[in-house]
Amino acid sequence: MSNYMQQFFDPQTVAVIGATDRRGSVGRGLMENLLENSDRRIIPVNPNHDEVLNVTAYPDVASIPEEVDLAVIAIPQQLVKSAIEDCAGKKVKGVIIISAGFGETGPEGKEQEQEIKKILDDNNIPFIGPNCLGILRPATGLNASFAPGSAKPGGIAFISQSGAFLDSIIDGNQQENYGFSFLVSPGNAAGLQLSDYINWAEQDAETKVIALYIEGLENGREFYETIKSTTKPVAVLKPGKSETARKAISSHTGSLAGQAPVFSAVLKQAGAIEAHSIQELLDISKALSWQPRFDDGIAIITNGGGAGVLATDYLETAKLPELRPETLKQMTDKMHPGYSAANPLDIVGDALPERYQAALEAVLGQDDIQAVVVIQTLQIMTDPQENAKIILQAAERFRKPVVACFMGAGPSTQEAVSLLERGGIPNYSDPARAAGALLALRRG
């Protein structure tokens, strides 16, 4: 695999064209985000300032004495072309064009976009954008974006056609433990395309799962071929169900084949997973980045009957194997006389950690059960942290995917949840979310 994109993920030297001290500006946001990692050389470029945020500034890229790996451009649209020419002269290795006002505005902007594209292509300089948020690579501490803060490192490659959407995820991922290998918004994708990012994620050692937010595609077949050939799991969220433009089509097939069902079918055909909300996309990506996939066969262990029944409903499309007599025999002396010896396995509200342990070990030992969801409702005698430890041990020993559903969000639960998630067991506060994660892990 070629390294033509490497400079976007771990550049040594980054020039910020349009860097400024002015509060509330993109140029300042970029500088602040980039300066968070002090190992990297960040060079502000601005003809009107000698320094920006106490870093020596240069009037243009040509004046920078050292080599530049990555140039990030955030200046008014009419100045972009000349900055690009400077970058080409300087032989920078990659360019991110944050500036908007190009192809998205109409034919004139499109023409200007083509002009800058030609300069960069002629000089073999790959570029992101224009009209994009930038890129984040948490593992190398790179935040070449104007997102409101940084993201946690992890295995999710998040490629979003909405930049603003990325911002919200970065802001929201502080409570939920979503970790990212990189986040990028392709913007107008005049240079690097969706397929470039997907192919990069495929060969990227940090990436375990590829999460896509897609609003539109220019070349559907290429997209299909790309995700079909990807060995890593791909999860996709696609908005836009209305299809007014197709109403004129007269036959039955035409009127039924609105884009949404076709898109869903394409995802199935390519072996990708479709999510229906932002939360679901991230929930299933978290599970896929931490846990192995399995074919089918799920057991539900719960200390609350209601939660178990709900999970059963949500897992309707999966196989829930019967628990065998020898499986039940292994656990029965630890159980409450009123426990329900079935799948879902209700170990009753007063379950102490030893009951969870007996249930988990017996159930995971049954060969047609390939994955388990462990539900914990909080009673006065429940010991979330001990339960978390037991789950981690059992998952480690049996090497089968396990998903937790510790309900409630009090301090004792929170601590158990972070214990679980540090060990790679994803936790979801609602059985619906836990079931969704398991169904995504299932190859089906």
Added chain:
Amino acid sequence: MLKFSMSLLPYTESRLLLEKYDLPIVATRVVENQQELEEALVELGFPLVMKIDSEEVVHKTEQGGVRVGIGDRQEAEEVFQELSELHPRVLLQQQIEGEEIIIGGKRDEVFGPVVMAGLGGVLVEVYKDVAFRLAPPEKEQARQMLEELRGKKLLQGYRGRRPVNQDALAELIVKTGELLHQETRIQELDFNPVIAAEELLICDVKIMVSQENLNE
């Protein structure tokens, strides 16, 4: 891009395309006069379906251009007179019974040729029980499409009805996909219904082609 006008391919041309891709069509004759009608009646027997073969009328049923259950010669002659007033070319087909299936497809702006399969025949618009794949799908994908249908039990021989040969149906979906993939002038097509009698037979064909490409 899809703004050019489309027209319905006449039966004889549709038939040639179907034969090229080994797609089975119910016994059909095109009739334009009394003598041809007589010959067709001898060949096909009864009961019969009669319908007009127009390039313009997409939904023939709503236009009164389709008559079913024609049981004898006298009825056939009367219906022929009536249909001839709507359109000079009339199709005669053997009427067969069985599960009604739709196989269709279109050229999607984003994804190119897409094939569709579903249940319900003329009621497809009501139930909307259909599945899609990029064309041509692999046979396993065609089987998956049938698995996705809510009414898939109807294919398995529900309440003593004849089960549908799902292997043959999947094969038909694959071949339809190949036709859509190869014949780039086709914008949309409907085989509706495909009836699962002793064998699967296409009983009605609508192939929409773009005018622009036709003139090439």
